[in-house]
Amino acid sequence: MKHPHPNHWRGLEEWEDPTSVREQAETEFIDTPLRIGAEPGRRDFLKATGFLVAASSFTACSRPPEEKALPPVVQLEGDVPGKSYRYATVCGACPSACGIVAKVRDGRPIKLEGNPAHPLTRGGLCATGQASILSLYDSHRVQLPRSAGKESSWDEADSRIAEALSAARQNSGAVRVLSSTLTSPTLLRQIASFVSAFPDGKHVVADPVSASAILDAHERTHGVRRLPHYQLGKAEVVASFDADFLGSWIATTEFTRGYTESRLAEQAPRKAAWHTQVEARYTVSGGKADERIKVAPWEVSATLEHLVAKLASLSGKAFVPGSAAPAADVMAAIDRLAQRLWNARGKSLVLYGANEIAGQQLANFANELLGNYGSTLDLSLPSLQRQGSDRDLAQLLAEVAGGKVAVLFVLGMNPVADLPLSDATRQAFERIPMLVTLAPREDETAAIAKIHCPDSDPFESWGDAEPVAGLVSVQQPLILPLDKSRPALESFAKWAGKPASAYELVQAHWRESIHPRAASAVPFETFWHKALHDGFAEVKSNLPVAGAFATGAVTPLGKQAAATAMLQLYVKPGMLDGALAYNPWLQELPDPVTKATWDNYASISPAKAKELGVKNGDIVRVAVGDTALELPALVQAGQHDALVAVALGYGRKISARFQDFGPKWIDHRATTGANGLVGVNAASLLSMEGNTLSYLRPGVTLATTGKRQALAVTQSHHTLSVPENLDPGGPPRPIVQEVYLSEPETFPAHDPEDVPELWPPDHPYPGHRWGMAIDLDACTGCSACVVACQIENNVPVVGKDEVMRKREMHWIRIDRYYSGDVENPSSAHQPMLCQHCENAPCETVCPVLATVHSSEGLSQQVYNRCIGTRYCANNCPYKVRRFNWFNYPREDKLANLLLNPDVTVRSRGVMEKCSFCIQRIQEAKISAKQEGRELKDGDVVTACQQSCPANAIVFGDMNNPESKVSKWVKNPRRYRVLEEINVRPSVHYLKIVKRSGEKPGEEHHG
Amino acid sequence: MSHRIISLLLGIGIVMSLLLMAGRFGGARVPANQQGYEPVQPIAYSHRLHAGELQIDCQYCHVAASTSRHAGIPSGSICMNCHKQVKATFGVVRQEDEAATAEKRPRRDVMSPELRKLFTDLGLDPSKDLKEQQVTQTVAWTRVHRLPDYVYFDHRAHVNAGVSCQTCHGPVETMERMRQHASLSMGWCVNCHRDATKNGINGKRVNASIDCSVCHY
Known part of the structure; x- marks a missing residue:
């Protein structure tokens, strides 16, 4: 093999052939319409020249049109025009009912933010919640009965x-x-x-x-039909059996906050935080887990039962599992897990995701054996989020x-x-x-x-x-x-x-x-x-007290016949059950795991794909019994070979509006599929056996159809790499970095901040110096920040065709890297946004000075100066600049009421990128000036930082040694991406903490 | 041969564009510069009378100048604070008073035609008692000062730093009809910012930044 496998890879293509991906990344910005097909000809040149001459002459000829200024009819006392007011209310996007603060500007709610005082979420708000504000300004809402x-x-x-x-x-x-x-x-x-x-x-x-089975199981074991309030923040050891609590399971925003808080690497004494995920599908939680045990879909409950048996024997009780024991290596892992859970009695949590009463009863038994009821599961003040x-x-x-x-x-x-x-x-x-x-x-x-x-x-x-x-x-x-x-x-x-x-x-x-x-x-x-x-x-609860645990209610599972293949229906983070399928922000939000937008698909393992001979986008026929659906296939690393996973919430009638979505031009391909809708509705594959809605179906068959439907997957877009010639034959760049808990108590500090400089410092930063730090160990990839930024900064949605051309406009994206075993990788999520480099490569190549450095460390983008050469994007090592290829749709007058009046709506031919929410910086600075005080740390909160359920982002003034960001930057886990090219970014990352395994040797040197 | 055609066409293009540009720069004006713009307003409101003669403070009507980005155009309810009582100029009222006394008849209600327009525009019935009525509509003024969408100007920052209204808006107290006094071009803004940082405002040191992102975002 010419090149070794990389330590971190973005997709299976990169695992197999890193060189080709690197080459592709280098030409990423070269595909202009003029270069497709033939070489640029004389006619193209003449057309372009003629257009430029005509355009420049005509634009200079007009006076602005006369405009009316309409004052308010009655000036309400205390209501100042142009000022934003914030009101606390409740998010209505899903039954989690998170506390939110809505920003109302001139009478219009324009942005939702998590309520920092709310006891459950404490400030975070998920992508679905953020996007739900569009519902108000949806011109397709039914107006009258x-x-x-x-x-x-x-x-x-x-x-x-x-x-x-x-x-x-x-x-x-x-x-x-x-x-x-x-x-x-x-x-x-x-x-x-x-x-x-x-x-x-x-x-x-x-x-x-x-989640009916969880409630029913508690009715049998505790005498009350309740959903316990899971307290992830109190749980040090979490064993989750196919419950994607960081992705889409029940109240993910609250769970994410609790999960990251209980795992903070810096708290003293360092907790023995541990998370094992047992699953067949590759979920957000599975990728984040310290240990992911991949089992066949029908073995998840059996694995849980054997864990319960181990816990029972540890507590001196007898429990004989009824299911067949899983493989020896899984049993060994279960032994270790049982011991970990046992050591953290009362501070652990066993979660089971499937809607299946017998399995849920086992999970209840496990939590009872561990003494978790009353500490990490609350039945006296239960959750009412699924009834x-x-x-x-x-x-x-x-x-x-x-x-x-x-x-x-x-x-x-x-x-x-x-x-x-x-x-x-x-x-x-x-x-x-x-x-x-x-x-x-x-x-x-x-x-x-x-x-x-x-x-x-x-x-x-x-x-x-x-x-x-x-x-x-x-x-x-x-x-x-x-x-x-x-x-x-x-x-x-x-x-x-x-x-x-x-x-x-x-x-x-x-x-x-x-x-x-x-x-x-x-x-x-x-x-x-x-x-x-x-x-x-x-307030006080008015519910009766739950009964004591009824051990007799727990019965061993029956012997399960090993199936050959199983179908799992799941919901994607963001899209959830499909009630928000009308929402373009959520449709274009890359899935945290697969990075696919605008579609659902049949997710299959690499081995299964090889066996069928299908690639991403080949349509397969998924059949269970008499019901069959045709869906494009998507190859997912880490998934069990016997599993086919299909997302619910797609193929909805309310997504028919996207039929004409996206800019119209010669090559335009539709955003919707053959059915005129986004994706395919897979609800027909659910089953209602034994009065339970079952999301797992045995006996699924897959067949190729020979048809294709390209998927808009952003996985390979905006790939970070460094030209070979800078470091020929060198090791792959460590873009995502890790530290191991097996290393000494304090992590080894990263290499020193300052590389010797030939030149005197260009930028003195006399006042503020803005900087950001992102904790990669906390980030779960949930993508709340992506939608928050999109709404705050009027970032357009471009449609499936444009996404396939790598033209998605998100100012902050989340790069997902796999690492470890290709059969069962763990994933790292790296939010990537403009790094506001001190030695910014984009600034030096702009011929019109449309992007320049500010005295406060921002890389400023001046839209009115930009002429759209795209040199800057080509020169950006982080690939974070976005070009407006079109005037993206703004025809919906009602939806335009949602635009943030503090941010310019960019027009065609203009480059844009993350501005560190400069409008919020300005607002905070002027407000402080108005109040006659100095700007405090925490006055400026960027949109991504505000929304983050994991509290993984801090922003502030790095000239202030007391600011939170300055403290994070002093953390020994700190590093900067592509540090060796000395562009000196203002965005710092904190390394991922690996809780399992040892630091790998240096065997990857080519 | 084809190269000649290209050169010829290009030459014609360049000459034409230069001609067009020369035409534009005859008035030596940056595109979209509205300096001196003085549109006719739906109601002949006089800043000279209100701000000059009567010396009403600017922020009595433009309430938000020190607290918000926008100074704000007053709502009809603010006009009606005074104009529920004041329906004509003092001279006209006194003339009517004198005439009524001389003719020994009851005093008739006099109303200036411009105020009648205001009352109608605000959805009020001038023939009835104004004190009993609520403002239900608004006046559609013609906007005079307008910055492009990619420029963010914040009144607060300037008013609170001690910049007088007249610095940018000119001698408003002498203007019968509102006129754009300054060019409001970027060069004009930047020059003032440079000057303020160097010399301060009213003897107070200020940091008027000239970073792009102060106005453009």
């Missing part, structure tokens, strides 16, 4: 519903409300009182991504199929697309005499609904949330409703015959039921205003 597909009015809709309800009351017809988990106590009570008015009324809660019951759902589906349901209300769910409905059941849904959906958009269920009563956006209406028992939040409106939608709370009040406004309903419920639970006796008004101001209030 619709009946049978035609626009109607609220009066007509209400009277038709009232008729149906009174008929149901007289004939004892079944009235059902089907919703996903609702965290709003007021809405839950409203629905409960609504359905109780009917002889046969019921509220069925079911989640498309169900769905698969049994209730199965019963409802049976009722619908049997034609028993007279009136069905659907809220926060899209059963036609979310559930594996047979044709008969789907037809039965269509036959329901009164099917009402409250979906905000025209989804699959709305298409068959008799009446569509659009729910308001969370930012338009009052509401509340109780994500964890005893923690309540008020959701306050930030803007008057933009259309004639009506909050679900008001709709149910109206249909119950007691119309009231959402504000009255929420306040009444708080007065009656929440305020009496307050810990200290304060008047209601004080309590309410404090909760409104802080964004949350802590």
Whole structure:
């Protein structure tokens, strides 16, 4: 082999042939339209010259058009135009109900941020939550009630519903409300009182991504149907069996914060933090784990059972596993894991991801044996973030199929697309005499609904949330409703015959039921205003006490037949269950693991791909029983050979809007697939066996089809490399660096800061000197920062075709590198943004001085000076500059209300890049000046830093020795990427801490 | 042969563009320089009267100049603080008073035609009692000072540093109709920033940075 395998690699291509990837990286910026095909000809040259002459002459000829200036009608006291105000409220993107702070500028909410005071997330906000603000400004939202597909009015809709309800009351017809988990106590009570008015009324809660088995298992082992509140922050040893708690499982933002806090390498005494992940699919958590045990998909529960047996024997109890023992090496790993868990009794956590009651009971038993209940799992103040019951759902589906349901209300769910409905059941849904959906958009269920009563956006209406028992939040409106939608709370009040406004309903419920639970006796008004101001209030729980652990409830698993192949349906971080499939930010967000955008795919292992002879993008036919789907294949390192994984949440009707997405030009390829939608809906492959929604299906077969659908995978884009001639035959550049815990207690300090300089320092930095530090050990790759930056800085979405041309515009990207064993690699996530180099290579090559160094250490990009030569991007060693090839779509006037008025909207032909959120720096500096004080550390918080659930980013003034960033820079783990080329970046990284293994030898020298 | 054609075409192109440019620079003005722009406004509001003669402080109406990026154009409700009472100039009111006394008749309500326009534009009915009515609309003024979208100017930073309004907006107190006094070009801004750093503002030392990112982001 000419070149050795690299230590860290970005994809399997690079593992196999690093040289070709390096060569490709060197020509990355050369593909201009003029070079495709033939050499640039005389005609091209003439065209370009003519265009330039004409354009430069004409642009100089115009006076700006006359513009109107409209002052506000009434100047409200305390409302200053052009100033941003922040209001605490609740995120409505998923049932995690994280606390957020919304930034409202001139009456419009324009940015969501995590609420730093919120006890669960403490400041972070995931990509989905960040992106959910677009929902408010979505011009495709249903404006008015619709009946049978035609626009109607609220009066007509209400009277038709009232008729149906009174008929149901007289004939004892079944009235059902089907919703996903609702965290709003007021809405839950409203629905409960609504359905109780009917002889046969019921509220069925079911989640498309169900955690029903966890609740059911606790009902059997503890006598209460509850989801424990997992406290990752208290857990030193975590054993996760296919629960992707850092990616998409239950409340990832909270889990990520707790996980990184309990693993901080610098805390003294250093904790024995450890994370083992047992899985077949390659997840975010698996890549991050200290030890990843790859097992066949059907062996995950068996491995858990054998762990339970080990723990039982350690605690002197007897438990005989019923399943066959996994392979010897897995058993050895399980032995070690059991010992680790046992040593950390009460400070450990066993998680099980599959929606399968028997396995969940084993996990409960493991946690009980380890004494974790009451410390790392809280059942007395349980999580209310997943309440769905698969049994209730199965019963409802049976009722619908049997034609028993007279009136069905659907809220926060899209059963036609979310559930594996047979044709008969789907037809039965269509036959329901009164099917009402409250979906905000025209989804699959709305298409068959008799009446569509659009729910308001969370930012338009009052509401509340109780994500964890005893923690309540008020959701306050930030803007008057933009259309004639009506909050679900008001709709149910109206249909119950007691119309009231959402504000009255929420306040009444708080007065009656929440305020009496307050810990200290304060008047209601004080309590309410404090909760409104802080964004949350802590109250006492009103739940009965959980029972003692019933050991008898745990039964060994049966012998499982080894399958040959299994299908796993999962949800991607960001896209989740698909309710936000209309959201271009989330569609274009690279998946943290596969780096794929704009599609779902059948993820298969490299060996399986070789066996089938398929490459990325070859369409394969995935069949389980009679159901089959055709999906492009994606080869995923680290995945078990017997597993095929397909993401749910795609192929949604609400993604039909992307059919014409992206700039139109000669070569334009559609963003949507053959079905006119983004991706393929895989919900039909789910199963409802034994009253449980099952995401794992045995007996899957794969077949090639000979067709292709290219995937927009950003894995190989913007590859960092150094030209060979700088270091011929040298070792691969350590772009991601690691330290080993086996090394001495304090990590060896990195090589000294200063390389001798020939020249006197160019930049004295008399005032501030901005810098950033990123802790790679904390970063999980969740990509919240990517979306936060995109919203803050008006970064456009370009569409699938442009992404395939490596033209995605994200100012901050997360490079994912694999390392270790190619069969079972671990992954490192490196957020990569403009490094604001002191000796910036981009600045020296700009012919028009459009990018220059500021006196505070920023590499400034001046859009109005830029003429688009792209020399700077070509010369950037970090590949972080983004070129506007087009005027990206800004046609949607409503969506434009979301643009940040503090950041220029860039036009075609202009280079752009991370500015260190200069608008926030300026704002903080001027505010400090206005208040007559010095700028403090922490006054400037960049958008990426704010959103990071792992607290992995700090930003500040490096001239201030007391600033957080200065302290991080003194950390012995600090290094700078591509340090040896002496561009002296202002972004510092902290090395990854390897908790397992020894530092590898120097065998990689070529 | 083809090379000749190319050279010829190129030559023509260059000559044409030079001619066009020469035409532009006849007025010696940077494109989009609006210095001296003085559009007719929907209501003949006079800064000379309000700021000059009556000496109303600029920030009485432009409320946000010291607290926000935008100084703000006053809302109709601010106009109505005074104009609920004041409906015509003092001279006209006194004339009517004298005429009413001389003719021994009750005093008629006089209203200046420009204020009548204001009341109508604000959605008020001038024939009824103004004190009883709420402002429901706004006046569509024609914008005079406009910076390009890629320039961020913050009033706060300047007002709080002691830069007077007139430094940039000129002798507003003498302007019957609002006029753009300065060129508002980058060179003009940068010169002032250099001067302020060198000489201070009103004897106070300031650091008026000339980094690009102070205005461009």
